[in-house]
Amino acid sequence: xxxxxxxxxxxxxxxxxxxxxxxxxxxxxxxxxxxxxxxxxxxxxxxxxxxxxxxxxxxxxxxxxxxxxxxxxxxxxxxxxxxxxxxxxxxxxxxxxxxxxxxxxxxxxxxxxxxxxxxxxxxxxxxxxxxxxxxxxxxxxxxxxxxxxxxxxxxxxxxxxxxxxxxxxxxxxxxxxxxxxxxxxxxxxxxxxxxxxxxxxxxxxxxxxxxxxxxxxxxxxxxxxxxxxxxxxxxxxxxxxxxxxxxxxxxxxxx
Numbered sequence: 261x262x263x264x265x266x267x268x269x270x271x272x273x274x275x276x277x278x279x280x281x282x283x284x285x286x287x288x289x290x291x292x293x294x295x296x297x298x299x300x301x302x303x304x305x306x307x308x309x310x311x312x313x314x315x316x317x318x319x320x321x322x323x324x325x326x327x328x329x330x331x332x333x334x335x336x337x338x339x340x341x342x343x344x345x346x347x348x349x350x351x352x353x354x355x356x357x358x359x360x361x362x363x364x365x366x367x368x369x370x371x372x373x374x375x376x377x378x379x380x381x382x383x384x385x386x387x388x389x390x391x392x393x394x395x396x397x398x399x400x401x402x403x404x405x406x407x408x409x410x411x412x413x414x415x416x417x418x419x420x421x422x423x424x425x426x427x428x429x430x431x432x433x434x435x436x437x438x439x440x441x442x443x444x445x446x447x448x449x450x451x452x453x454x455x456x457x458x459x460x461x462x463x464x465x466x467x468x469x470x471x472x473x474x475x476x477x478x479x480x481x482x483x484x485x486x487x488x489x490x491x492x493x494x495x496x497x498x499x500x501x502x503x504x505x506x507x508x509x510x511x512x513x514x515x
Contacts, residue, residue: 267473271477272504278457279305283324284306284325285306287330289333293445294310303501322351328452329376331363334372358384358385359386362390377411382464383414385415385416386417387419391404414465422434431515435473437482440479454467457470479499481511
């Protein structure tokens with residue numbers, strides 16, 4: 261297992277490489293999340309694209325560096341685009357991230373997510389209710405590690421405390437602020453940041469842990485000036501844009 265200080269250093273290195281390389285992340289995501297997700301990606305130096313047209317999504321994905329599949333808006337057009345996009349990502353051997361948003365609320369959505377897990381996402385980022393719906397079991401204890409090991413993926417389980425596991429390694433990340441839960445699309449944008457991290461860090465576990473840590477630290481920095489969720493939404497974008505190695509080293513709470 262990497263030491264906590266190594267996760268902080270990895271987060272700093274990830275941000276430096278993103279700013280230097282400007283990789284493109286193609287996002288199929290919730291309609292309410294698109295603009296915010298794009299701005300969060302731009303803040304860390306990545307370039308977003310968002311088309312869901314089945315006629316052109318394959319071309320967009322083929323020229324991208326990573327793919328995000330978020331199920332927040334579960335309409336026929338996105339389902340068709342997801343299939344095309346994953347095939348293009350697999351052909352290009354690029355990493356992709358699954359965010360099975362709201363699958364705990366609809367069985368059809370959960371079943372679709374289970375099928376997508378079979379198509380080998382590098383990372384699945386979700387909350388405990390979504391993990392329970394995806395795995396069909398109790399999300400407590402070592403459920404995330406068992407799921408990750410069974411399916412050959414990394415699980416980034418986010419909540420009051422975030423946990424990232426590949427079934428063997430584990431990082432527990434205590435950074436963040438309650439205001440993060442009061443901003444629409446924060447989780448969606450977090451999944452996009454994990455996706456961006458995968459473009460510069462081939463170790464999916466380390467990439468996910470670094471991205472989750474960076475977002476949590478940025479949330480704490482933003483909360484110090486925020487007057488409420490409205491100002492916080494903009495301030496966390498600023499915080500990500502200006503996040504540096506010294507701040508990550510000083511603030512990261514990883515075990």
